Amino acid sequence: MARFTARFFREAFHPRYEFSELIRQCFIIGYKSLSLVGLTAFIMGLVLTMQLRPSMVRYGVEAEIPAMVGISIIREIGPIITALIFAGKIGSSIGAELGSMRVTEQIDAMEVSGTNPFKYLVVTRTVAATLMLPVLVILADAIALYGSYLGVNIYEILSFKLFYTLVIDNLGYYDVIPAIIKTFFFGFAVGIVGCFKGYYSSKGTEGVGRSANSAVVMASVFIFILDLLAVQITELVWNL
Amino acid sequence: MANRTTDNVKLGVFVLAGLVLLVLFFYMLSKNESIFASRFEIKAHFANVSGLVSGNNVRVAGIVVGIVEDVELVNDTLVIVTIALNDDMRQIVRKNATAALGTDGLIGNRLVNILPAAEPAPLIEPGDILLGQKDISTEDMLRTLDQTNRNVLIISNGLRETIDRINKSTQLTTLLDDESLSLNLKAALLNLRSATGQASATMQDLNAVVADVRNGEGSVGALLRDTSFAWELNQTVRKLQAVENQADRLAQNMDALVKEVDGAVKGLQNDLNYGPGAANLLMKDSLTAARLQNALGNLEQGTARFSENMEAMKHNFLFRRYFRKMEKKKEKD
Amino acid sequence: MDTREPVIVIEDLCKTFGNNVVLDHFNLTLYRGENLVVLGKSGSGKSVLIKCIIGLLRPDSGRIEVLGENVPDLNYHDLDLLRAKVGFLFQSNALYDSMTVRENLEFPLRRHWLQVEQKEVDMMVMEVLEHVGLAHTVDMMPAELSGGMRKRIALARTLILKPAIMLYDEPTTGLDPITGMEIIELIKQVQQQYQTSALVISHDMVLAETASERIAMLIEGKCYATGPYAELKTSTDPKIQAFFI
Known part of the structure; x- marks a missing residue:
């Protein structure tokens, strides 16, 4: 895995670059995931608000709901849930696609046709995942906040302007920048794990299924580990 | 190929939307965080x-x-x-x-x-x-509270003693019965009066001396023609006069007080012996006595609870060390 | 022994996977314009051999000279150039599932000669498609095609670069006998039309009989015997006879 990642960096920074394939992968990986991510983000924001409400009311701080939901969505839930869904959708599809390409010798065929399959398949997909997940997370954050706004409005009438003032007032660069930066790493993890599992898939159709499955599992675990590291590093860096 | 182009446009819109949102977000935050x-x-x-x-x-x-x-x-x-x-x-x-x-x-x-x-x-x-x-930090507040608690303890003890004394009403009666009190007061007043009188006489003497001095009569007068000395002397005299005035006023006040105390004592004695009145009621009414007793009981209970609380606090892990230290200190002392 | 110019010369080729010795000092020569069938049982290392030739696998030792160049010594760029002259038909066709037939065919063209114009590419695509008789499938996805059609498309994809040498990895495996025959005919036709040399790996005796000028027997990692079909059929060696039963 480490060698695979090292090879990724070696190959990614050397010509030739597969730009048109990269754009195509960005479309497939990014744009095509938007509806799923958007739906889950919306529900997440709505449900989070509704679940938080009873305990906030008990302490008489229901006015703090937008601030709390805002912070938790931007800092943690938006990135991590989106990344996990991304891992489920993209990690498995990359794993299965590359796995089946390996099994049906398409990867070999590519190599024979004068294409570096590592560049053409692995680099493009990993880069696309790395670049697209942050975009998805930003959109998901916005959608989740909108969901949360509706969640608040189920019980009380709150102007959108006040809601957004409450959310923004309690956020700082400290909350947003690390949260965005870590999503690049999440995306990279999903891409590289999916590619790794697919690229070295064992022969047979069973191998394809296994690589898709283990790509999701491994990517999810990596996301959590990276998240933990991100918290520690953020604390360290921001306090310098 | 046409399909590919629309895909690319969609992708462009998608990425652009994300970027615009991000920039907007940062813009709003920048207002916030400046x-x-x-x-x-x-x-x-x-x-x-x-x-x-x-x-x-x-x-x-x-x-x-x-x-x-x-x-x-x-x-x-x-x-x-x-x-x-x-x-x-x-x-x-x-x-x-x-x-x-x-x-x-x-x-x-x-x-x-x-x-x-x-x-x-x-x-x-x-x-x-x-x-x-x-x-005001929480620590300070706790320290003050501790002091307050101690004060409450002292006050409640004092109150209990006082009430105990009131209960043994013979003492009060003695106090109220005692005629020597008013007699003593009267004597003191008389002394004060005579003192004032003497002060007045001294003043007059001094005035005469000063007048002499001013006129330059006598050797002392010649010696003291110096104006500065005269001024100082004058000053002294004036102060003395003020003292006298004050003493006079004090004496008058005292006189009034003595009269009042006298009247009150007499009235009380009267009330106690013959008629209804506040003091009589206080001393003789069994209901009031019961109420007083009750209040006293409550107070005692409160004190007991309070010392219970203090005891609990002693065992609380937060304060245990502090109290142990106090005990050690006490033993040492 | 043969006056023709050799295009592939394999000397003392060894390849092991762990403790499993697959190729053990294997020697073989392919001459220009020749159709050579390598026969071997499943798991005897035929696929390993062909992948060593195209440079997908690295041999442990030995020389593989293809068109005068030793494959294991080539760098990535030179290997690419060589591969443009060698067509490889995969056992599982290896058509890219995510692309249409046209894109599949265009792929090697674009990869090897980036400067080719679109018009020319279209022409070449239609030409090879007509050659394999599947011009109507140009905008279909590989998944919509039958096994035989896919095999032909795969063949067309290798032919589009007009290779000097064709390597076939079990071209008839997984096809019904009639379709298999069609493919065999196609292979023969290709050889005549494009003047290619062909190395076919198979365990299909029909193919060996009809499409080969010479047969090489791969037994226990060695080139056990070579010769025309008829000659080997009359051999008394039990190991050779085992193939003809």
Whole structure:
């Protein structure tokens, strides 16, 4: 895995670059995931608000709901849930696609046709995942906040302007920048794990299924580990 | 191929939407955090900052206008807090403003409130030092509470004693019966009167001497023609006169007091022996006595509960060490 | 022994996977314009051999000279150039599932000669498609095609670069006998039309009989015997006879 990642960096920074394939992968990986991510983000924001409400009311701080939901969505839930869904959708599809390409010798065929399959398949997909997940997370954050706004409005009438003032007032660069930066790493993890599992898939159709499955599992675990590291590093860096 | 182009357009819109949102977000945050706004630094001196850290908000009139840049412990009674204020505050905050520590909400972050003073003063400049107001910390509150508790204990003990004494009403009766009291008072008054009279005589003598001196009669007069001495002497005389006047007034007051006490004592005796009255009621009414007894019981109970609380506190792990130390100290003493 | 110019010369080729010795000092020569069938049982290392030739696998030792160049010594760029002259038909066709037939065919063209114009590419695509008789499938996805059609498309994809040498990895495996025959005919036709040399790996005796000028027997990692079909059929060696039963 480490060698695979090292090879990724070696190959990614050397010509030739597969730009048109990269754009195509960005479309497939990014744009095509938007509806799923958007739906889950919306529900997440709505449900989070509704679940938080009873305990906030008990302490008489229901006015703090937008601030709390805002912070938790931007800092943690938006990135991590989106990344996990991304891992489920993209990690498995990359794993299965590359796995089946390996099994049906398409990867070999590519190599024979004068294409570096590592560049053409692995680099493009990993880069696309790395670049697209942050975009998805930003959109998901916005959608989740909108969901949360509706969640608040189920019980009380709150102007959108006040809601957004409450959310923004309690956020700082400290909350947003690390949260965005870590999503690049999440995306990279999903891409590289999916590619790794697919690229070295064992022969047979069973191998394809296994690589898709283990790509999701491994990517999810990596996301959590990276998240933990991100918290520690953020604390360290921001306090310098 | 046409399909490919629409896909690319969709992708472009998708990425652009994300970027626009991000930029918008940062723009809104920048209003909030004003990292880009130019700032100037001032300092505030505190004895104790109770958990203030760099990055905490600074408010003027409840509006966030800056952040705490640095908190530096200089010595055991001085903490210098560096505050970065937005530039527009140079037109608003004045030199004699004070800095007070506060909390955002009941349990929120610490923050610094810059409070204006009533007196006019020039506008603040970079590098100015604001005085910090002392903050009431929880620790202080607990210490005061402890002192208060002790006082309550002493008061309740005293009260109990007093009431005990009232209960043994013979003492009170003796006090009230005692005629020697008023006699003594009268004697004291008489003494005071005679003293005043003597003071008055002395004054007159002195006045005569001064007049003599002024006229230059006698060797002393010649010696003391000096005006400065005369002035001083005059001054002394005037003071003496004032003393006399005061003494006179005191004596009059005392006289009135004695009369009143006399009247009161007589009235009381009268009441006690013959008629209804407050004191009689107090002393003889069994209901009031019962109520008094009841109140006393409550007080005792309260005291017992309180000492129970104190006992519990002694066993509380937070305070255990403190009380153990106290006990040791007591043993030593 | 043969006056023709050799295009592939394999000398002392060894390849092991762990403790499993697959190729053990294997020697073989392919001459220009020749159709050579390598026969071997499943798992005897036929696929390994062909992948070593195209440079997908690295041999442990030995020489593989293809068109005068030793494959294991080539750098990536030179290997690419060589591969453009060698067509490889995969056992599982290896058509890219995510692309249409046209894109599949264009792929090697674009990869090897980036400067080719679109018009020319279209022409070449239609030409090879007509050659394999599947011009109507140009905008279909590989998944919509039958096994035989896919095999032909795969063949067309290798032919589009007009290779000097064709390597076939079990071209008739997984096809019904009639379709298999069609493919065999196609292979023969290709050889005549494009003047290629062909190395076919198979265990299909029908193919060996009809499409080969010479047969090489791969037994226990060695080139056990070579010769025309008829000659080997009359051999008395039991190991050779085992193939003809």
